[in-house]
Amino acid sequence: MAPSAVRDGSAPSPSAPVVVCESVVRIHRHGSIEVQALQGLDLSVERGEMIAVVGPSGAGKSTLLSILAGSDAPSAGRVRVDGWDLGGLSASGRVRYRRDVVGVVRQQTSRNLVAHLTAEENAAMPAALAGRGRKARRAHAVELLDRLGVGDCARRLPHEMSGGQQQRVALAVALANGPRVLLADEPTGELDTTTAHEILGALRTVSREDGVTVVVVTHDATVSDSVERTVAIRDGRTSSEVLRTFSDDGDGGSSVVAQEYAVMDRAGRVQVPREYRDALDLTRRVRLALEADHVSMWPDGGR
Numbered sequence: 075m076a077p078s079a080v081r082d083g084s085a086p087s088p089s090a091p092v093v094v095c096e097s098v099v100r101i102h103r104h105g106s107i108e109v110q111a112l113q114g115l116d117l118s119v120e121r122g123e124m125i126a127v128v129g130p131s132g133a134g135k136s137t138l139l140s141i142l143a144g145s146d147a148p149s150a151g152r153v154r155v156d157g158w159d160l161g162g163l164s165a166s167g168r169v170r171y172r173r174d175v176v177g178v179v180r181q182q183t184s185r186n187l188v189a190h191l192t193a194e195e196n197a198a199m200p201a202a203l204a205g206r207g208r209k210a211r212r213a214h215a216v217e218l219l220d221r222l223g224v225g226d227c228a229r230r231l232p233h234e235m236s237g238g239q240q241q242r243v244a245l246a247v248a249l250a251n252g253p254r255v256l257l258a259d260e261p262t263g264e265l266d267t268t269t270a271h272e273i274l275g276a277l278r279t280v281s282r283e284d285g286v287t288v289v290v291v292t293h294d295a296t297v298s299d300s301v302e303r304t305v306a307i308r309d310g311r312t313s314s315e316v317l318r319t320f321s322d323d324g325d326g327g328s329s330v331v332a333q334e335y336a337v338m339d340r341a342g343r344v345q346v347p348r349e350y351r352d353a354l355d356l357t358r359r360v361r362l363a364l365e366a367d368h369v370s371m372w373p374d375g376g377r
């Protein structure tokens with residue numbers, strides 16, 4: 075249990091979103107140069123939900139993930155994960171948060187694992203750092219590896235495994251301390267399509283069966299098209315979301331209905347997608363009209 079100093083004394087309600095970002099700003103400063111990686115980002119993720127985060131290079135995806143992972147801090151705004159206020163973490167709180175609340179899987183399979191340790195030793199290491207007994211942590215490591223389909227790799231070193239096997243072991247490491255939130259940065263980036271599907275299936279199992287909230291940053295359509303919510307980040311803000319409903323078509327196949335939404339911030343600001351702006355020449359000023367159940371928008375009309 076985290077101390078009240080970082081959790082603000084209240085246990086998170088089971089129905090409250092696990093991840094809440096409100097107007098998050100992250101500014102990187104190098105001498106006189108400032109880069110605003112996040113510019114007022116809002117995001118909320120429910121318990122047990124699995125979302126994909128997409129966006130062009132430089133949009134702020136990795137910065138967001140680093141903040142959620144507790145390895146970077148917001149310059150302004152509010153970030154809460156499972157009741158932890160990440161803007162106000164002490165050094166020891168940060169260590170506990172990273173050890174107990176979040177698990178992280180990175181793109182580079184080689185960076186996820188310690189090269190001279192076997193799969194089992196890698197998967198047992200987080201529990202060792204948390205002070206758990208040797209026997210219990212090894213048993214848990216073996217159980218996790220089995221569950222992720224790499225039990226037969228327990229005695230192998232990372233270089234003796236395929237990329238997909240290494241990512242499954244990395245997932246076991248990330249899950250070893252029972253995190254509430256799993257953060258994955260391009261987890262399928264170095265894998266072929268079949269293996270990417272397998273890793274995706276493993277992430278989905280973790281979210282559905284264990285109630286772990288999963289946030290996946292990805293450029294891979296295999297991943298982003300197969301989750302129920304994909305959040306797009308542009309210029310350091312959440313700009314749009316795609317919500318999908320999957321259903322069985324009765325013949326053993328499945329169908330999907332996808333609907334795109336623009337995200338509105340607290341001040342009512344909405345980013346109109348570039349293709350809409352270009353198609354109708356929507357520039358500095360647009361005309362709005364409130365209808366019974368929607369709002370219409372027209373180009374200025376040259377006045």
Ligand SMILES: Nc1ncnc2c1ncn2[C@@H]1O[C@H](COP(=O)(O)OP(=O)(O)OP(=O)(O)O)[C@@H](O)[C@H]1O
Nearest residue numbers: 102109110111129130131132133134135136137138
């Ligand atoms: N440590 C840093 N120092 C200075 N600028 C940074 C730093 N980290 C990120 N940035 C800048 O912040 C912006 C957002 O970067 P970020 O890595 O979060 O984007 P991204 O969406 O993850 O991009 P990619 O898809 O290429 O990984 C970029 O302009 C980047 O150059």
